[in-house]
Amino acid sequence: MPDSEFALIQDYFTGGGEGPAVRLGIGDDAAALAVPEGHVLQISTDTAVEGVHFLATLPPTEVAYRSVMAAASDLAAMGASPLACLLSLTLPEREPNWLKAFSSGLSEACEQTGLSLVGGDTTRGPLSITVTVLGSTPAGQFMTRSGAQPGDRLCVSGHLGDAAAGLAISKGELAVDDARIQGLLLGRYERPTARLTLGQTLRGCATACIDISDGLLADAGHVAAASGVAILIDSASLPLSEALSASVPLPQVLDWALAGGDDYELLFTLPSGMRVPEGCTEIGRVHVGSGISCDRTPEGMGYDHFAR
Amino acid sequence: MPDSEFALIQDYFTGGGEGPAVRLGIGDDAAALAVPEGHVLQISTDTAVEGVHFLATLPPTEVAYRSVMAAASDLAAMGASPLACLLSLTLPEREPNWLKAFSSGLSEACEQTGLSLVGGDTTRGPLSITVTVLGSTPAGQFMTRSGAQPGDRLCVSGHLGDAAAGLAISKGELAVDDARIQGLLLGRYERPTARLTLGQTLRGCATACIDISDGLLADAGHVAAASGVAILIDSASLPLSEALSASVPLPQVLDWALAGGDDYELLFTLPSGMRVPEGCTEIGRVHVGSGISCDRTPEGMGYDHFAR
Numbered sequence: 001m002p003d004s005e006f007a008l009i010q011d012y013f014t015g016g017g018e019g020p021a022v023r024l025g026i027g028d029d030a031a032a033l034a035v036p037e038g039h040v041l042q043i044s045t046d047t048a049v050e051g052v053h054f055l056a057t058l059p060p061t062e063v064a065y066r067s068v069m070a071a072a073s074d075l076a077a078m079g080a081s082p083l084a085c086l087l088s089l090t091l092p093e094r095e096p097n098w099l100k101a102f103s104s105g106l107s108e109a110c111e112q113t114g115l116s117l118v119g120g121d122t123t124r125g126p127l128s129i130t131v132t133v134l135g136s137t138p139a140g141q142f143m144t145r146s147g148a149q150p151g152d153r154l155c156v157s158g159h160l161g162d163a164a165a166g167l168a169i170s171k172g173e174l175a176v177d178d179a180r181i182q183g184l185l186l187g188r189y190e191r192p193t194a195r196l197t198l199g200q201t202l203r204g205c206a207t208a209c210i211d212i213s214d215g216l217l218a219d220a221g222h223v224a225a226a227s228g229v230a231i232l233i234d235s236a237s238l239p240l241s242e243a244l245s246a247s248v249p250l251p252q253v254l255d256w257a258l259a260g261g262d263d264y265e266l267l268f269t270l271p272s273g274m275r276v277p278e279g280c281t282e283i284g285r286v287h288v289g290s291g292i293s294c295d296r297t298p299e300g301m302g303y304d305h306f307a308r
Numbered sequence: 309m310p311d312s313e314f315a316l317i318q319d320y321f322t323g324g325g326e327g328p329a330v331r332l333g334i335g336d337d338a339a340a341l342a343v344p345e346g347h348v349l350q351i352s353t354d355t356a357v358e359g360v361h362f363l364a365t366l367p368p369t370e371v372a373y374r375s376v377m378a379a380a381s382d383l384a385a386m387g388a389s390p391l392a393c394l395l396s397l398t399l400p401e402r403e404p405n406w407l408k409a410f411s412s413g414l415s416e417a418c419e420q421t422g423l424s425l426v427g428g429d430t431t432r433g434p435l436s437i438t439v440t441v442l443g444s445t446p447a448g449q450f451m452t453r454s455g456a457q458p459g460d461r462l463c464v465s466g467h468l469g470d471a472a473a474g475l476a477i478s479k480g481e482l483a484v485d486d487a488r489i490q491g492l493l494l495g496r497y498e499r500p501t502a503r504l505t506l507g508q509t510l511r512g513c514a515t516a517c518i519d520i521s522d523g524l525l526a527d528a529g530h531v532a533a534a535s536g537v538a539i540l541i542d543s544a545s546l547p548l549s550e551a552l553s554a555s556v557p558l559p560q561v562l563d564w565a566l567a568g569g570d571d572y573e574l575l576f577t578l579p580s581g582m583r584v585p586e587g588c589t590e591i592g593r594v595h596v597g598s599g600i601s602c603d604r605t606p607e608g609m610g611y612d613h614f615a616r
Contacts, residue, residue, distance in 0.1 A: 023348050027534070028452050029385035029518060030352035030443070035343045040331050043426065044338035045440055047396045049433035077337035088355045088396070088438045118351070125357035126434040130396045132353055135338070144336050210337060226335070 019116035021083045031118035033084055039136035041083075044074035050127040055170060060098050062190040063129065064105030070213065071131035072113045072194035073264040077211040078142045079203030080135030082113050082196060087120035088130040113194055141203050143268070148208040148227035152269035154284035155276050157195050159241040160216055161253055162188035164260025176247045184243050192264040199266060201277060206268040215261040220284075221292050223267065230289030233258075235296040239281040255298035327424035329391045339426035341392055347444035349391075352382035358435040363478055368406050370498040371437065372413030378521065379439035380421045380502035381572040385519040386450045387511030388443030390421050390504060395428035396438040421502055449511050451576070456516040456535035460577035462592035463584050465503050467549040468524055469561055470496035472568025484555045492551045500572040507574060509585060514576040523569040528592075529600050531575065538597030541566075543604040547589040563606035 018025065024032035035041050048067045050056055058066075068085065075082055087106065091098075110117050115133060166189025168174035169182060176182035195211070202209055208227055212219050216233070224231045238257045245253060269286055276282050326333065332340035343349050356375050358364055366374075376393060383390055395414065399406075418425050423441060474497025476482035477490060484490035503519070510517055516535055520527050524541070532539045546565045553561060577594055584590050 023447075024450070024452065028454070029382040030350040030388065030441075030450075032386070032445075032450055033349040033351065034447065035349055037345075041341045041343055041349065041442075042338040043341065043392075043394060043440075043442065045394045045396050045427060045429050045438070047398055047429045047431045047438065049398055049431050052431060052433050074337040078340070080338065084351075086351060086353045086440065088353050090355055090357055090436060119353060121353050121355045121438070123355045123357050123360060123436075125360050125436060128398060128431075128433060128436060130353070130355065130429070130438045132351075132394065132440045133338075134349075134351065137340075139331075139342065142332070142338075142340055144332065146336070 019084065022116050022118055025118050026120070031084065033118065033134065035136050038139055040139045040142065042075055042078045042080040042135045042137065042142060043132065044071060045130060045132040046071040046074065047128060047130040057170065058190065060101040061105035064102045065109045065191055067129040067131045068106060068109035068113065068115065069192045069194045069264060071133040072115060072196060073192070073211040073213065075133050075135040076195045076199035076266060077209050078135065078137065079199045079209065080137050080142060081200060082115045083134045083136055084118045085110065085115040085134065086118060086132040089120065090123045090125040090128045092124070092127060113196060137203060143203055143206055143209040145208050145210050145223045145226035148223055148229050148269040148286045150229055150286055150288045151272050152207055152286040153272055153276070153282045154220070154231055154233065154267070154269055154286060155280045155282050156216070156239065156267050157198055157265045157280045158263070159239050159244070160263055160265065161257035161260050162241050162244050163192060163262035164256035165244050165248060166190065167262065174248070181243045181247055185247065189262060192262065194264060195266045198277065202266070202268055205274055206270055209266055209268040212263045212265050212267050213261060215259040216267065217258050217292055217294060219267055223269065224290060224292055228290070230287040231284055231292050232287055233284040233292065233294040235294055237281065237283045254296055258294065258296065259298040327392065330424050330426055333426050334428070339392070341426065341442065343444050346447055348447045348450065350383055350386045350388040350443045350445065350450060351440065352379060353438060353440040354379040354382065355436060355438040365478065366498065368409040369413035372410045373417045373499055375437040375439045376414060376417035376421065376423065377500045377502045377572060379441040380423060380504065381500070381519040381521065383441050383443040384503045384507035384574060385517050386443065386445065387507045387517065388445050388450060389508060390423045391442045391444055392426045393418065393423040393442065394426060394440040397428065398431045398433040398436045400432070400435060421504060445511060451511060451514055451517040453516055453518050453531045453534035456531055456537050456577040456594045458537055458594055458596045459580050460515055460594040461580055461584070461590050462528070462539055462541065462575070462577055462594060463588045463590050464520070464524070464547065464575050465506055465573040465588045466571070467547050467552065468520070468571055468573065469565035469568050470549050470552050471500060471570035472564035473552050473556060474498065475570065482556070489551045489555055493555065497570060500570065502572060503574045506585065510574070510576055513582055514578055517574055517576040520571045520573050520575050521569055523567040524575065525566050525600055525602060527575055531577065532598060532600055536598070538595040539592055539600050540595055541592040541600065541602040543602055545589065545591045562604055566602065566604065567606040
């Protein structure tokens with residue numbers, strides 16, 4: 001019986017299908033998971049299409065790694081502890097080397113995040129990767145985009161704009177003399193890190209949280225809209241990496257930090273009395289009103305698939 | 309701020325996002341679900357690509373309806389009660405009429421199955437639909453493919469082969485004089501029904517269960533392989549609809565019933581002493597050994613995406 005689709009899945013994607021919550025892993029009609037008692041489940045799904053979300057030149061290991069991290073980043077924004085993930089892979093043809101490399105990036109990201117791969121689907125078609133992630137928080141303790149209050153401080157983790165620089169490097173639009181710095185910026189695009197530990201720390205202190213995938217201004221806009229508040233961003237306070245500042249003129253750096261996207265840092269609001277966590281920076285304030293104000297308007301404004 | 313992607317999702321896909329388990333619906337980084345106490349979660353994901361899983365001529369309402377039902381059918385095979393679903397929609401461009409029709413099929417299938425649409429992702433690219441479904445069963449009570457025992461009876465729900473005839477009709481390869489019968493067969497392909505109630509009834513009686521998506525022989529093969537048993541199928545006992553038998557010569561009917569796929573009926577094994585449920589038919593037996601035996605070998609043998 002021709003069973004190569006199932007063999008394909010079993011050959012490459014069975015690693016990591018174990019974990020304390022997994023009651024049934026890959027290979028049946030569905031997976032089964034035990035959600036910790038008193039916890040609520042969080043679920044999110046994220047699709048990456050070749051040529052739209054990533055370049056055809058992105059190595060398969062990084063395609064997989066990035067897809068898992070981008071999805072896991074949504075769990076981070078909720079403050080969730082990772083449980084499991086499912087992969088729907090649509091690919092043009094079976095190429096063992098491609099699959100092997102893809103699978104290694106997948107395993108690596110699953111290990112890094114603590115997500116157990118429990119299922120998926122493999123179909124033939126134009127390359128596209130959908131990762132569904134599941135996590136949990138104690139009931140009622142997850143963060144949303146909608147809790148920001150006037151007076152709150154707007155904070156962000158890590159550095160902004162590096163991923164946009166990395167994308168420019170991989171497109172051949174930016175060349176950096178220092179190979180170490182070039183590799184570092186490229187890595188920030190190809191291998192983002194979901195801020196899962198920070199997300200869990202913020203649960204219970206932050207009033208609202210979102211991950212930066214579309215770009216700072218766009219994602220801050222989502223928080224403002226969901227919370228019914230105005231957000232004021234101070235471009236002088238944006239956290240910029242030395243690598244980026246050393247390689248690119250300041251106006252471009254600021255544009256990327258404001259609108260570049262793909263950083264997968266956490267953007268959150270804190271009540272004014274609360275300490276800004278280590279590794280995070282205050283970049284603005286929440287006010288009564290609506291929309292985003294910033295002392296600078298970058299050329300590109302976030303990413304929206306059907307707006308262009 | 310260009311927010312049309314989000315507007316698109318909100319315009320068309322916010323219906324049905326409520327339900328007893330839903331703690332947070334569409335519109336945040338992730339959805340939140342309360343799994344009933346003492347229950348285990350089941351999750352499955354299913355991708356349908358235009359031109360691979362469905363014809364470009366399939367109306368958008370049916371594309372959506374079929375995608376949800378195909379995914380829900382995996383929950384039926386586990387014996388799970390439906391909780392929620394997520395949709396990842398990749399589509400070439402925004403067409404309001406297409407989206408409206410797609411959305412109506414989505415809502416209809418969600419209502420029929422009791423699945424609350426709690427999230428998703430919309431991206432631009434070649435048309436493909438990934439539906440992730442979540443359900444639950446009391447802990448330890450879900451069905452798998454791996455429990456079939458020598459001596460068990462092999463049973464199937466409903467009729468087999470109608471969906472393959474419906475596909476042949478939509479391809480223009482089969483013409484049926486009687487318009488009512490033609491519509492009936494077409495509907496079995498375009499609007500399958502996930503056997504959710506039957507699945508929940510079988511929980512605790514059936515030793516193994518799977519839904520028929522690849523075709524009877526292929527799916528029985530999965531049960532045999534997972535259970536480590538041999539399965540003998542008697543082609544004379546296959547349940548065939550009057551509509552199909554009246555429209556197509558018997559050899560073709562049997563080939564479709566054995567290998568056609570897309571029926572989304574449940575195939576299950578019952579201990580020999582147990583009564584076959586109403587609307588179901590005994591079609592074979594489980595034996596010591598491995599593989600599938602049938603008194604007839606159809607020309608096509610199930611569906612496997614990377615085998616052709």
